[in-house]
Amino acid sequence: MIKKLLPISVFILCGFGLTAQTILGIDVSNYQGTITWSSVRKTSTKLFAWAKATEGTTITDAQFVNNEVNGVAAKVYMGAYHFSRPENNTATAEANYFVSVAGKYIKAGELPPALDLEDPPSGTALTSYFTSAALTSWVQTWMTTVQNATGVTPVLYTSGSIANYLGSSLHTYKLWTADPDGSPTATPSSTYLGGWSTWTFKQYSWTGAVSGISGNVDMDSFNGDTAAFFSLINASPPPPPVCKTFYTGLPYSMSFESTWIYDSCGQADQRLPDKYWKSSIGGTTPNGDDYWHRDDYTGSDWSTPTNGAYTPAASKGTYSARFHNDPPPAGSTGALDLYLNLSASGTKTISFDYIHNELSPSPFAFDVMLSTDGGSTFPTTLLSIPAQVAAWTSQSVTTTVTSATSVIRFIVTDKGTADVGIDNLNVTVGPTGISEIDPNSNFVVYPNPNNGTFTVSIGGSSTEKMQLSVYDALGQQVYNAMVNSGNTQVDIGNKATGVYFYRIMNESGDKLIGEGKLVVQH
Amino acid sequence: MKKSSTIVAILFFIGLSAFGQSKSVIGTIKEVKPYNDQYRLTINDTAYVLIVDSRDASKKSFEVNKKYKDILLKNKEEYELNPKYANKNLRVTYYINGKGWRCIKTIESSK
Numbered sequence: 136m137i138k139k140l141l142p143i144s145v146f147i148l149c150g151f152g153l154t155a156q157t158i159l160g161i162d163v164s165n166y167q168g169t170i171t172w173s174s175v176r177k178t179s180t181k182l183f184a185w186a187k188a189t190e191g192t193t194i195t196d197a198q199f200v201n202n203e204v205n206g207v208a209a210k211v212y213m214g215a216y217h218f219s220r221p222e223n224n225t226a227t228a229e230a231n232y233f234v235s236v237a238g239k240y241i242k243a244g245e246l247p248p249a250l251d252l253e254d255p256p257s258g259t260a261l262t263s264y265f266t267s268a269a270l271t272s273w274v275q276t277w278m279t280t281v282q283n284a285t286g287v288t289p290v291l292y293t294s295g296s297i298a299n300y301l302g303s304s305l306h307t308y309k310l311w312t313a314d315p316d317g318s319p320t321a322t323p324s325s326t327y328l329g330g331w332s333t334w335t336f337k338q339y340s341w342t343g344a345v346s347g348i349s350g351n352v353d354m355d356s357f358n359g360d361t362a363a364f365f366s367l368i369n370a371s372p373p374p375p376p377v378c379k380t381f382y383t384g385l386p387y388s389m390s391f392e393s394t395w396i397y398d399s400c401g402q403a404d405q406r407l408p409d410k411y412w413k414s415s416i417g418g419t420t421p422n423g424d425d426y427w428h429r430d431d432y433t434g435s436d437w438s439t440p441t442n443g444a445y446t447p448a449a450s451k452g453t454y455s456a457r458f459h460n461d462p463p464p465a466g467s468t469g470a471l472d473l474y475l476n477l478s479a480s481g482t483k484t485i486s487f488d489y490i491h492n493e494l495s496p497s498p499f500a501f502d503v504m505l506s507t508d509g510g511s512t513f514p515t516t517l518l519s520i521p522a523q524v525a526a527w528t529s530q531s532v533t534t535t536v537t538s539a540t541s542v543i544r545f546i547v548t549d550k551g552t553a554d555v556g557i558d559n560l561n562v563t564v565g566p567t568g569i570s571e572i573d574p575n576s577n578f579v580v581y582p583n584p585n586n587g588t589f590t591v592s593i594g595g596s597s598t599e600k601m602q603l604s605v606y607d608a609l610g611q612q613v614y615n616a617m618v619n620s621g622n623t624q625v626d627i628g629n630k631a632t633g634v635y636f637y638r639i640m641n642e643s644g645d646k647l648i649g650e651g652k653l654v655v656q657h
Numbered sequence: 658m659k660k661s662s663t664i665v666a667i668l669f670f671i672g673l674s675a676f677g678q679s680k681s682v683i684g685t686i687k688e689v690k691p692y693n694d695q696y697r698l699t700i701n702d703t704a705y706v707l708i709v710d711s712r713d714a715s716k717k718s719f720e721v722n723k724k725y726k727d728i729l730l731k732n733k734e735e736y737e738l739n740p741k742y743a744n745k746n747l748r749v750t751y752y753i754n755g756k757g758w759r760c761i762k763t764i765e766s767s768k
């Protein structure tokens with residue numbers, strides 16, 4: 136049973152702490168044809184599903200067994216429901232027929248069985264066949280018969296008009312209300328609840344789209360937290376997932392071009408560029424739109440993913456990392472955290488490209504923050520970027536921390552309509568073991584960025600030779616020469632586009648004249 | 658000529674892709690009945706469901722194109738067909754929802 140929850144994002148334990156999410160599900164029948172349950176589970180946040188088992192006393196849904204078996208195999212919490220035809224049959228006969236078909240699938244640890252009570256396909260209102268007392272009695276008999284046969288108390292699915300018609304003796308059963316208002320969390324009005332004081336499940340849409348299912352599908356939500364859900368299905372809540380943490384060494388580069396991965400906390404969507412990242416949302420009103428994804432993401436986290444997209448979609452290559460907000464309520468926040476081992480001495484440079492083409496959205500904040508305790512605290516803000524950066528712009532910041540459990544957090548709070556993008560991330564460590572820069576030296580490197588050909592201009596009139604070296608992001612030396620004061624032309628045009636570091640030492644190599652970063656762009 | 662044919666073909670394909678799940682029927686509305694908190698309209702002996710806009714707290718509007726939002730009028734507690742549409746030939750587009758219902762999407766006059 137525990138295995139069922141591990142791949143799902145009921146709770147997010149990383150970053151901001153515990154964030155509860157609505158428990159979502161679907162209900163299906165032969166109208167949905169053959170369902171690919173592995174896709175339902177893997178690419179959506181649907182935790183549970185009811186499958187139609189029977190109708191009346193003669194009809195078994197053609198897909199019921201397939202749905203039950205394959206749904207359970209895909210680690211979806213499954214339940215069976217019965218489409219009742221009270222106008223045609225006795226409650227006992229229908230209950231017995233349902234149990235004969237679905238009984239073996241009804242057990243602790245799965246959804247309880249459900250009685251679907253609605254107007255018959257003929258269009259004649261069910262309430263026109265029965266008095267309120269008679270219909271209440273019919274339902275009571277069905278519920279009792281199924282409960283006695285299976286040991287599990289059924290729930291009742293019905294519309295508002297029928298719920299209002301039923302007697303209060305049924306209010307002890309949990310209500311699954313049909314209120315397709317599109318909101319999984321909005322409380323149904325009393326019109327839908329009848330005399331029930333609350334709802335347990337809500338069928339909030341009849342036109343849902345779920346990967347693995349062709350056509351429209353009914354969408355449902357559970358009114359409660361994880362503990363309540365597992366209490367209802369009589370199973371022990373699984374322990375929270377253990378989030379494995381991987382720290383990358385330096386240098387580290389991320390182009391965001393590859394397909395993003397599911398994270399080690401078992402979250403349900405592709406939220407991480409690679410295993411060295413974690414993703415979390417927070418603030419006062421977090422929702423799925425606050426998760427970072429690759430910019431072309433179209434999964435269930437994001438609503439209306441075309442809204443807020445920026446152009447071009449990447450500063451380099453095809454894709455970037457994107458914070459989508461459509462818009463979230465004020466105060467919601469999304470963080471993307473990179474775990475790094477920064478224990479090597481020397482200056483670490485974090486460079487990336489950034490875009491957010493929106494003038495003065497409110498509120499807005501984009502910060503690059505640093506943790507040296509594995510993400511428990513982020514006491515240092517390395518960089519804060521103003522709201523509007525209309526085009527892709529290079530950003531860079533350095534740090535000299537030497538923590539092996541460092542975390543760089545890219546965090547956005549945004550209520551505007553344009554999304555935030557980052558791309559072409561590089562974290563490098565500069566040359567180490569050098570003495571202080573000679574305060575009397577003066578030099579300039581230009582142009583920067585360049586195409587691989589640039590000038591190093593060293594001031595002063597000293598005749599002493601100096602060592603000029605250039606290193607790539609991996610620390611490999613790509614150029615070395617002895618130079619004099621004045622201008623020296625350097626050509627590394629045969630090297631790839633990227634970030635490089637230059638260092639100027641005195642002839643004996645024990646004094647640093649100068650160092651810096653340069654960018655080669657072809 | 659060749660180019661325009663290609664463009665027409667592409668547009669046709671796009672149209673099919675975008676609206677592939679919509680079907681249509683032409684006929685007159687013969688009967689209106691409440692049905693599971695919605696309304697069931699019978700056209701050519703087949704039931705089509707007019708979905709109540711449940712986001713409208715008053716439950717007085719339907720999920721249909723604006724011009725035909727008055728397709729039903731309230732009479733006492735229930736809605737009935739607006740007389741101005743009685744015996745009128747209408748073109749109704751619909752989709753199949755998750756419950757297998759034919760749900761009305763748009764209504765237009767069909768002359």
